[in-house]
Amino acid sequence: MTDETAPIMVSGVIPVGRRHADMVGLYEAYRSGFEQLGLPYEIIFVLDGLRPQVSESLRKIQRGGARLVVLRLTRSFGEATALMAGFERAAGSIVVTLPAYHQIEGTEIAKLVGALDSADLAVGRRWPRAGGALDRLRRGAFHTLVGKLTGSRFRDLGCGARALKRRVLEEIPLYGDQHRFLPLLADRQGFRIAEIDVKQSPLDRYEGGYPAKEYAHRALDVLTVLFLIRFTKKPLRFFGMLGVLTFIFGAAIIGYLGIDRLVFGEPLGERPVLLLSSLLVVLGLQLLAIGLLGELIIFTHAGRTQDYQVEEIIESSGVAVS
Numbered sequence: 001m002t003d004e005t006a007p008i009m010v011s012g013v014i015p016v017g018r019r020h021a022d023m024v025g026l027y028e029a030y031r032s033g034f035e036q037l038g039l040p041y042e043i044i045f046v047l048d049g050l051r052p053q054v055s056e057s058l059r060k061i062q063r064g065g066a067r068l069v070v071l072r073l074t075r076s077f078g079e080a081t082a083l084m085a086g087f088e089r090a091a092g093s094i095v096v097t098l099p100a101y102h103q104i105e106g107t108e109i110a111k112l113v114g115a116l117d118s119a120d121l122a123v124g125r126r127w128p129r130a131g132g133a134l135d136r137l138r139r140g141a142f143h144t145l146v147g148k149l150t151g152s153r154f155r156d157l158g159c160g161a162r163a164l165k166r167r168v169l170e171e172i173p174l175y176g177d178q179h180r181f182l183p184l185l186a187d188r189q190g191f192r193i194a195e196i197d198v199k200q201s202p203l204d205r206y207e208g209g210y211p212a213k214e215y216a217h218r219a220l221d222v223l224t225v226l227f228l229i230r231f232t233k234k235p236l237r238f239f240g241m242l243g244v245l246t247f248i249f250g251a252a253i254i255g256y257l258g259i260d261r262l263v264f265g266e267p268l269g270e271r272p273v274l275l276l277s278s279l280l281v282v283l284g285l286q287l288l289a290i291g292l293l294g295e296l297i298i299f300t301h302a303g304r305t306q307d308y309q310v311e312e313i314i315e316s317s318g319v320a321v322s
Contacts, residue, residue: 006040010113011090013097015082017048020100021203023057027066029201030098033109043068045100046086049076080174087169095169097179099160102203111196112163119194120168123154123183124161126200142218149226152184154195161198177217181225188229235294243287250280 012034014026027043034041045058045068058070071085083097094116096109104124115122131139139158147153157180164186172185187193231238254277260266268274 008042008091009039010034010037010041010094010096011086011092012041012043012109013046013083013086013090013095014044014100015046015048015079015086015097016051016054016100017076017079017082019206020051020054021102023054024061026100026102027058027061027068029102029106030109031066031106033106034096036107036110037113041067042091044086044089045070046082047072048079048082049073078176080176080179083179084174090166093166094163095166096163097160102201103159104161104204105199105201108161108198109163111198112161115194115196116163116165118192120191121164121183121186121193122162123156123193123195124159124198125154125156125195126159126204127156127197129156129200130202130204146181146184146222146225149222150184150229152187152229154183156195157181157183159198176224177221178225180221184225184229233298235298236291239287239291239294243284243289243291245284246280246287247284250277250282250284253277254281 012030014030020026023045030043034043045054047054047070050072055070055072058068062068062070069089071089073082073085087095094113096112098109104126108124112122112124129136139156143155143157146157160179162182164182168186168191171189172182174182178185183193183195227238253273257268257271257274257277261268
């Protein structure tokens, strides 16, 4: 048992959304994992919306003397917002995020926290991983795409079990569905990331299917993260590349039409491709202008942002003599 009067060192944050397990069994599984740490801890459940049944279950656990905090948002804002609300309430210097359903064995929490001795963020990877061929194909395609676009190699971004130091949260705000890509954003910021194999819970089963719009949302999320990782500091490279290609393509068509008119006498008035090429040229110039404006904004605010982390500062103990 840990000393209940000692300052909190580890905070567990559990966002509760549409998908969730029985709170009593989930709490007991996670509580046993935190007890193994031997450190003062707290467990925070963040209800993304009213969710009266979940709220009542957690109240019953509290009435039984359990040490947990329940935050209830006024409506459903999304898992990333729920996590940020939990982070603001958390008192520990180490924060452990856990899903509201069984993904990993509770005893694996200590493994994630222990990895922070040499890392700033420990990401759980369920291994060995259960699932059929379709699940493996879907996961493989997703992580291959993310790896190709971002250059980062993670094998289980869908695992919500993660341990991180507080300074990671202070420098990386989350919104939308970016909580899934927190390891990618932290890696870009210069934090040390470790992917840790953890035992998958035998209760980690999702029988429901994923609608087509879910795949579309994930694809857009990947594109958003790609831009944030590669082009946030250099927007001209992104918009400039698109602008130059668009301008060259439009200008080439205009050049061809000009030669066709001057050399072969072909009329241009009724050729729709002339309008298309003109629009491409204008669009290319606009994209270049957007990139330049982005560069001006970045240059103006560059002194207020920090995209690096200092590993160690070594100072001389001697006194310099001039």
